[in-house]
Amino acid sequence: MKISFDCADKINGLLTMTIEPADYQEAVEKTLKNYRKKAQVPGFRPGMVPMGMIKKQYGTAVKVEEVNKILGEKLYEYIQDNKIQMLGEPLPNQEKQVPQDFEKDDELTFVFDIAVAPEFKAELSSNDKIDYYTIKVEDKLIDDQVQMYASQAGEFVKADVFSGNDTITGDLRELDESGNTKDGGIVTESGMVMPAYIKDEDQKKLFDGAKPGDIITFNPKKAYPDNDAEVAALLKVQKEDVKDLTADFSYQITEIRHFQPAPVDQKLFDRVFGEGTVTDEKAFREKIAETIAPQLQQNSDYKFLLDVRKYMEEKVGKLEFPEALLKRVMLQNNKDKGADYVENNFEGSIKELAWHLIKEQLVAANNIKVEDDDLKTVAKEAIRAQFAQYGMSNVPDDVLENYAAEQLKKRENIDNFVSRAIDLKLTETLKNVVKLNQKEVTLEEFNKLMSEK
Numbered sequence: 001m002k003i004s005f006d007c008a009d010k011i012n013g014l015l016t017m018t019i020e021p022a023d024y025q026e027a028v029e030k031t032l033k034n035y036r037k038k039a040q041v042p043g044f045r046p047g048m049v050p051m052g053m054i055k056k057q058y059g060t061a062v063k064v065e066e067v068n069k070i071l072g073e074k075l076y077e078y079i080q081d082n083k084i085q086m087l088g089e090p091l092p093n094q095e096k097q098v099p100q101d102f103e104k105d106d107e108l109t110f111v112f113d114i115a116v117a118p119e120f121k122a123e124l125s126s127n128d129k130i131d132y133y134t135i136k137v138e139d140k141l142i143d144d145q146v147q148m149y150a151s152q153a154g155e156f157v158k159a160d161v162f163s164g165n166d167t168i169t170g171d172l173r174e175l176d177e178s179g180n181t182k183d184g185g186i187v188t189e190s191g192m193v194m195p196a197y198i199k200d201e202d203q204k205k206l207f208d209g210a211k212p213g214d215i216i217t218f219n220p221k222k223a224y225p226d227n228d229a230e231v232a233a234l235l236k237v238q239k240e241d242v243k244d245l246t247a248d249f250s251y252q253i254t255e256i257r258h259f260q261p262a263p264v265d266q267k268l269f270d271r272v273f274g275e276g277t278v279t280d281e282k283a284f285r286e287k288i289a290e291t292i293a294p295q296l297q298q299n300s301d302y303k304f305l306l307d308v309r310k311y312m313e314e315k316v317g318k319l320e321f322p323e324a325l326l327k328r329v330m331l332q333n334n335k336d337k338g339a340d341y342v343e344n345n346f347e348g349s350i351k352e353l354a355w356h357l358i359k360e361q362l363v364a365a366n367n368i369k370v371e372d373d374d375l376k377t378v379a380k381e382a383i384r385a386q387f388a389q390y391g392m393s394n395v396p397d398d399v400l401e402n403y404a405a406e407q408l409k410k411r412e413n414i415d416n417f418v419s420r421a422i423d424l425k426l427t428e429t430l431k432n433v434v435k436l437n438q439k440e441v442t443l444e445e446f447n448k449l450m451s452e453k
Contacts (some may be wrong), residue, residue: 092110166256
């Protein structure tokens with residue numbers, strides 16, 4: 001076997017592999033002998049079919065299979081041994097590759113185009129200065145969190161007068177042009193309205209100061225313009241039934257329910273942080289501040305890595321890629337989406353590829369490795385965040401462990417967890433490598449910075 005590699009411009013490689021009969025004949029013969037043992041041909045006892053017949057029937061297919069196996073193994077072995085940083089998959093060269101005759105026992109020559117990563121150096125040290133934004137834990141953030149916890153633990157209570165975001169329940173009857181109940185018209189019991197979500201201001205005002213027992217005349221189609229689905233849901237009919245509806249309706253209010261947030265008391269403290277963890281509102285707010293701070297730091301770290309990326313892209317400069325070849329690779333991987341997809345997404349793909357290569361060097365330079373414990377930590381934090389969305393901030397560690405173990409059994413989750421673990425470890429490492437230009441900002445100021453990206 002002969003393998004040669006040429007990469008004159010450093011990024012467009014040409015790999016030529018010549019496979020000789022001696023490279024595949026032994027394996028082909030062994031496979032054909034196994035075929036002969038199992039072949040069942042009329043007129044011949046098992047294992048006694050002439051080898052010439054076996055070769056005629058299976059020889060070429062077996063040879064093709066064996067050659068393809070050798071191609072795959074030796075090609076990637078050569079690339080690895082010679083430390084060629086290949087991008088994507090090798091593709092047959094469109095000009096130099098000629099059809100091969102597998103019927104003959106001759107040399108077989110294959111020519112591949114190899115996209116090679118550009119050569120560059122990505123380095124960071126204490127001489128590099130990058131912004132790091134620390135977000136203040138303001139009283140407003142704590143107030144908002146207290147309100148959220150109180151709302152999550154709140155309940156609806158009956159009210160005597162409508163106000164704000166109350167929910168109203170009542171019976172609806174379609175009216176005729178004279179304002180009387182229409183014969184055969186739509187009648188709906190227990191129709192539910194939230195006036196706060198009515199689009200038309202005049203219709204919304206009709207409910208000001210409303211009380212149970214009041215009868216209000218309003219027009220559902222005016223209340224929810226261009227939203228037949230909302231009207232149909234209110235009247236409990238099919239969407240098609242309200243397409244041409246223009247009538248007013250009488251609405252006799254049977255109940256008003258007011259949402260009452262839970263009081264900020266020991267019951268709420270225990271619900272959020274576990275029984276007896278905090279015993280007064282001051283400690284409750286301090287505990288909330290403790291939980292907010294790490295979340296804000298995650299935001300700070302995320303922006304820091306974005307700023308590292310921007311800084312490194314400028315420091316490294318524009319990288320030259322084998323664009324024509326990479327477009328072929330991208331098209332090969334997205335055959336169902338076609339050439340237009342490649343053209344429309346290629347620039348963004350190259351930008352991501354450049355950052356991937358830069359990050360690879362930073363990871364290697366700082367000896368960052370992802371262990372099983374790192375993946376478990378990432379999985380647990382992801383699950384903890386999911387629970388927190390539902391106001392559950394005191395989930396026991398053994399519960400998180402069990403959920404994480406289940407998530408890590410799924411192959412489709414592993415790549416995401418690995419990527420997240422690398423980003424976390426790289427961020428933490430680089431914060432101790434570069435010189436941080438520390439800046440303290442409010443969450444509002446931070447969000448404005450992020451929106452400018």
